[in-house]
Amino acid sequence: MDFQIDPSFEPIRQMLGWLGKSKLRPLGIEADRQGGPLPPDHPFFKEVLSMGMTGGFVGKLKDNKVPRDDDGRPRRTSRRAVVLAEEAAYWDRGMATSLPGPSLGGAPVMLTGTDAQKEHYLGMFKDKTTPRWGAFAMSEPGAGSDVARIRTRAKRDGDSYVLSGEKCFISNGARASWAVVWATIDPALGRSGHRAFLVDQGTPGFTVACIEKKMGLAASETASLVFDGCRVPESALLGGEEAYAGKGGFKSAMKAFDMTRPLVAAMGVGMGRAAYDETLRVARERFTGPSSWRLSRVQDRLVRVRRKLEMGRMLAWKAAWLADHKRPNAVEAGMAKAYCAQLGLEAASLGLEVLGESGGASDYLVEKIFRDVKALDIVEGTQQIQRVVIARRLIGYTEDRGRSTGASEASTSNGSGAKDSSNGSADTAEDSSTHTPAGATHV
Amino acid sequence: MPMDFSLTDEEQMVLDAAAEFARRGLLGKERDHEREGCVSDASRKSFAESGLDLLSTTLPGTNSDGMDLSWPARIQALTILARTDAAAAMALWLPGTTAALAKSLGAPADAVAGLGQSRLVDAVGETSAPCSALPMAGASRILDLDREGRWGIAEVTPSPSEAMALHAAGPRSADSVAWLAQGQVEAEAAHELRHLLRLVGSALLVGLARASTDYTAAYVQERVAFSKPLSHHQGVAFIVAEMAIRTTGCELLLDRAGWDLEQGQSRTGTDAWLEACETALWVTDQAVQLLGGHGYMKDHPVEKWMREARTITLLWGGVDAARADAARDLDLGAES
Numbered sequence: 130m131d132f133q134i135d136p137s138f139e140p141i142r143q144m145l146g147w148l149g150k151s152k153l154r155p156l157g158i159e160a161d162r163q164g165g166p167l168p169p170d171h172p173f174f175k176e177v178l179s180m181g182m183t184g185g186f187v188g189k190l191k192d193n194k195v196p197r198d199d200d201g202r203p204r205r206t207s208r209r210a211v212v213l214a215e216e217a218a219y220w221d222r223g224m225a226t227s228l229p230g231p232s233l234g235g236a237p238v239m240l241t242g243t244d245a246q247k248e249h250y251l252g253m254f255k256d257k258t259t260p261r262w263g264a265f266a267m268s269e270p271g272a273g274s275d276v277a278r279i280r281t282r283a284k285r286d287g288d289s290y291v292l293s294g295e296k297c298f299i300s301n302g303a304r305a306s307w308a309v310v311w312a313t314i315d316p317a318l319g320r321s322g323h324r325a326f327l328v329d330q331g332t333p334g335f336t337v338a339c340i341e342k343k344m345g346l347a348a349s350e351t352a353s354l355v356f357d358g359c360r361v362p363e364s365a366l367l368g369g370e371e372a373y374a375g376k377g378g379f380k381s382a383m384k385a386f387d388m389t390r391p392l393v394a395a396m397g398v399g400m401g402r403a404a405y406d407e408t409l410r411v412a413r414e415r416f417t418g419p420s421s422w423r424l425s426r427v428q429d430r431l432v433r434v435r436r437k438l439e440m441g442r443m444l445a446w447k448a449a450w451l452a453d454h455k456r457p458n459a460v461e462a463g464m465a466k467a468y469c470a471q472l473g474l475e476a477a478s479l480g481l482e483v484l485g486e487s488g489g490a491s492d493y494l495v496e497k498i499f500r501d502v503k504a505l506d507i508v509e510g511t512q513q514i515q516r517v518v519i520a521r522r523l524i525g526y527t528e529d530r531g532r533s534t535g536a537s538e539a540s541t542s543n544g545s546g547a548k549d550s551s552n553g554s555a556d557t558a559e560d561s562s563t564h565t566p567a568g569a570t571h572v
Numbered sequence: 573m574p575m576d577f578s579l580t581d582e583e584q585m586v587l588d589a590a591a592e593f594a595r596r597g598l599l600g601k602e603r604d605h606e607r608e609g610c611v612s613d614a615s616r617k618s619f620a621e622s623g624l625d626l627l628s629t630t631l632p633g634t635n636s637d638g639m640d641l642s643w644p645a646r647i648q649a650l651t652i653l654a655r656t657d658a659a660a661a662m663a664l665w666l667p668g669t670t671a672a673l674a675k676s677l678g679a680p681a682d683a684v685a686g687l688g689q690s691r692l693v694d695a696v697g698e699t700s701a702p703c704s705a706l707p708m709a710g711a712s713r714i715l716d717l718d719r720e721g722r723w724g725i726a727e728v729t730p731s732p733s734e735a736m737a738l739h740a741a742g743p744r745s746a747d748s749v750a751w752l753a754q755g756q757v758e759a760e761a762a763h764e765l766r767h768l769l770r771l772v773g774s775a776l777l778v779g780l781a782r783a784s785t786d787y788t789a790a791y792v793q794e795r796v797a798f799s800k801p802l803s804h805h806q807g808v809a810f811i812v813a814e815m816a817i818r819t820t821g822c823e824l825l826l827d828r829a830g831w832d833l834e835q836g837q838s839r840t841g842t843d844a845w846l847e848a849c850e851t852a853l854w855v856t857d858q859a860v861q862l863l864g865g866h867g868y869m870k871d872h873p874v875e876k877w878m879r880e881a882r883t884i885t886l887l888w889g890g891v892d893a894a895r896a897d898a899a900r901d902l903d904l905g906a907e908s
Contacts, residue, residue: 130644135574208575416905428899436843443824464817520809
């Protein structure tokens, strides 16, 4: 075991630190005060692009093998990403999300896209002169965590598909050059009817309904999209039809989450760390005299947050390490995501309490972090959904499909949680996990 | 290799040996150990023959056991033993660690012999503080260490003590007695040892948490209530998921603390202890709760684990002294 941060990450982490201090945090505060994201033509985006910074995955995966570096070591794509995600979120998570790049759309294209799709849709980000964004359009007004209930329809019409429906809460959705849009070819097919399409901005029938006003993360653009008879060619189907054998579409989405949930967890740690640092700074200013009853309470809570940040970081790193080694990590990613998002909020809450009644004033960074960090507990599967994912894997939890499931059926699941739940009442990541079921050693 | 969670072949071999010892030497004997108030001679002999006893006597920066084994792996080995019988693991492991600590403090060899348990106390004075229900691991000497670096080794004449738990580690009570040896080290050095000792204690607690989580996870898949397994009730499933999250996180924090210790940063040991206390208390309680009436009965081990978690968290100054030690480097107020 070795928990040193990979030295090869240090140059970009340091650059990110400089960028964060000089740009991400002040611009994030500016966006917060203005109540909306920086416009896409803001000079910051060109500047950051010229520095080689992008948001989202733009690497390549070959076949289904563990990608390796020249020295034979497993490539550290996910570990690098969690380190940088923590650092970027430390300075400003909203601004980090707004960085030009494929954003959340990058992972599914990289995991499922055809070579031509990867070349076109990820290749465009090699251009370091023009800021561009991608987007991931899954959520709908009636399908948030329950992604199996998406109702955006994709109707085959000759050699094209026609998309109709609404998408909401889409990061960078209005400024994106393209979006990975999830739809169903037939709701009656459940998850096996899911398909993902690469839809270019400007495609007739594809419009941006609005940019949302939010409690926090003002620097991050969150859009609602409408598809009204939006016709896309057959080649827009992500990965081609063969990628959807069985429940391939759904699995593809879940695989993307296995890669991105550790990043969200790392962001929770980063934001929590920012809140902790700010709280410690304020506490040092306020507690300069002899010990008081309040001091010991504050100390206790600071050390509590500090150790939990370390624990959260290890959960995120472990999930990323598994991903880099192509090992199943749905449980670990869920654990990291569920834990760290709440942790970020706890850290921010502590900061507000140390500030006392002035904690609610927007003069203080922790007030902003408190509003910003709550989003992490909701996006990419709420903490409740993470617990569903974990419980399915560990103890074969299934949603209620009547009252006669019986113990024998549960025991045959052997803790793998491999039951189909075609009523689609929850996001239940299903892949080829070999996570060892819990077993008693004492009976 | 940076950011790497893998174990070396040698480390894996040692952990396999620990698991094998736990299976052959401890499993199925837990209630016997508890009833008899000590670990059987056969288990002690088997432990020594396995070579695992050497792991307990090595401090960071030394290589007294001759094994090229990382501290995360050493801590994992103790955790594996504690999953099966934390009290027995304490009885087998702690004397070696206590003796190693005493040696590092500069205690004379004749005072070190026969040491069993250590205490992290507020102050080492002219006489040692009385002990009550202290798991002595069959020994008659205790080591005390305070925050200022004062230490002392006391010979006690313990009497058997009625105790809630940890019977295999021989809980004993004794009145105040004079010191066999005393000394003082730098406060910083003392704190490093306090952090280290707490890390060892954390392994016992995390072993209990893992045992409870796994046992409960298996039980809820078998037990049927309201026409379906308990595991299919969301209220139950979410608690088991939370048990797994906290236990896994704690295991990783122990790994981190072990690694930090090797890098000369020992404070994470106390962080790990605080987290392990919180986690073990909550997880073992939930295990009893989810087993319901069965959990309260001695037919299942979860009630034992809950008693043991509650008792272990009281040792080594408990959580309050740990919080104070952990806050030292916050640099808040006139005195931390």
